[in-house]
Amino acid sequence: MKRAFRYRFYPSDAQAAELTRTFGCVRLVYNMALAARTEAWTLRQERVTYATTSAMLTAWKKTEDLAFLNEVSSVPLQQTLRHLQAAFTNFWAKRAKYPTFKNKKKSRRSAEYTTSAFRYRDGYLTLAKMTEPLDIVWSRPLPQDATPSTVTVSQDPAGRWFVSLLCDDVIEQVSASGMVGVDAGLDSLLTLSTGEKITNPRYERRDRERLVRAQRNLARKQEGSHNRTKARLAVARVHARIVDRRRDHLHKLTTRLVRENQTIVIEDLTVRGMVANHRLARAISDAAWRQFRTMLKYKAHWYGRNLVVVDRWFPSSKLCSACGALAERVPLHVRTWTCRCGHTHDRDVNAARNLLAEGLSVTACGDGIRPQRAHARTGQPSTKQEPPGVTQGTPVL
Known part of the structure; x- marks a missing residue:
């Protein structure tokens, strides 16, 4: 290739x-x-x-x-x-x-x-x-x-x-038998179905003070002056430092996931719509979920892995991974919740496990097998279930 x-x-x-x-x-x-x-x-x-x-x-x-x-x-x-x-x-x-x-x-x-x-x-x-x-x-x-x-x-x-x-180039094929569901977040960049949480490094926040000083210095310079050109380069260097560190971190994460697992299940996130929330836009952009998905996609192709993308409307956070019951409402600020069956769930770990179960059921049966879900009642598939007019995301590989 x-x-x-x-x-x-x-x-x-x-x-x-x-x-x-x-x-x-x-x-x-x-x-x-x-x-x-x-x-x-x-x-x-x-x-x-x-x-x-x-x-x-x-x-x-x-x-x-x-x-x-x-x-x-x-x-x-x-x-x-x-x-x-x-x-x-x-x-x-x-x-x-x-x-x-x-x-x-x-x-x-x-x-x-x-x-x-x-x-x-x-x-x-x-x-x-x-x-x-x-x-x-x-x-x-x-x-x-x-x-x-x-x-x-x-x-x-x-x-x-x-x-x-x-x-x-020829990519050396390494066999793997693992399966993992991946839930993206802000407090933890990634939460795996194994229970592991990967800390969000927040590179933009780390260098925010340095970036503010550089941008303030740029704003004081006269348009077209040599000093403004030097100030613009200073701002660009701060941004380059942030981008390089973030890219390096994502490369290491995606390479590790692809080498260790044969099947990887992620969620189809609407990043463009989510950044419309101005209170979370900076944090979401810093997390670079779209870049993570892009890297994971082409590396899965390199190593012959199965990348399953679950529909964005699948209720991974509200569904009990133990009994399959669907909670009525789980607000974003609620990080742990207890199902009526008695199991207490960490919101992100529960979502990752549900994503893995849904991805495996789609791969094996062509659709979800858990009862009482919206797609089961309407007859719509559980992956890429999008309303008319919404751009289709990455297909299941």
């Missing part, structure tokens, strides 16, 4: 200038092609293809005003047209919204090179239009005898440079 390996590198002044110029040209070509395709459809109901935009790019390079496009490698410019075509394909298939223009200040600064635009030999990577290889920090080795098929160079808002090499 294809797998990307990301490394940090430190360009020379000439390399940084060349890459910055390439980023600008990539953004310009993308925006011009998007404008041309939008105008053609709006005025003439004409659908422009990738081949047409490629011919437009050739014509643009021959004009006096856009002759500078010849100074950078042509491969990243062609790749950005392919990315635009992919964006339109997703839009037509109703998987994404209409493509938007790239912004100089907000859009990701990146350029993609294919095999004809770079040379990789003996651990040295040299890009087109450059005479010296990139000074890459090889924090981990590439797969043995791996040859990159594409190379993507990017720069984050904090000014750090990264290169991502896409290579063929």
Whole structure:
């Protein structure tokens, strides 16, 4: 399978200038092609293809005003047209919204090179239009005898440079027989059906004071000044520190869950709707539930695991995991509750166990087996039970 390996590198002044110029040209070509395709459809109901935009790019390079496009490698410019075509394909298939223009200040600064635009030999990577290889920090080795098929160079808002090499890799398959239900929360980031609770590190809260000072310092700087640029970088570095630590923590958690368990059951959370609660929006965003699910999904695919996503309307917290009775009301502030059968439940552990039971019943029987549930009365399935108009989530793997 294809797998990307990301490394940090430190360009020379000439390399940084060349890459910055390439980023600008990539953004310009993308925006011009998007404008041309939008105008053609709006005025003439004409659908422009990738081949047409490629011919437009050739014509643009021959004009006096856009002759500078010849100074950078042509491969990243062609790749950005392919990315635009992919964006339109997703839009037509109703998987994404209409493509938007790239912004100089907000859009990701990146350029993609294919095999004809770079040379990789003996651990040295040299890009087109450059005479010296990139000074890459090889924090981990590439797969043995791996040859990159594409190379993507990017720069984050904090000014750090990264290169991502896409290579063929073989994931070592490790057998596992465990089964676990996972309930996401705020007090505990994850609660497992085994009773284990994983503490929420709250990285944004840890660095909030540092972030406030940096943002206050940025607000005092004059627009367009050099000092404001330095202050903006200081804010970006704090954000980068938070993001890096959170990503590292989630990678370790998801890798551990996938390696230890053959079947993993999670709940389909509507994060977009939950962050509308302004009292919890910051905490929910800091928990990064969506990022956790994304990592878990592709790692389960790598290792051949079963990832079951239970419907968001399944009452995992109100259902007794011992007798199957459904409590009438369990408010969010109630962390423990006692069922009429006599069992006292920890809210999160009980939810994780119910999720596991529901996921296993769906896998084995195609639907839930517990009595007196809404989906049993209505005949609707227990997974992905969503009202009309709600976007479907990740399917059961």
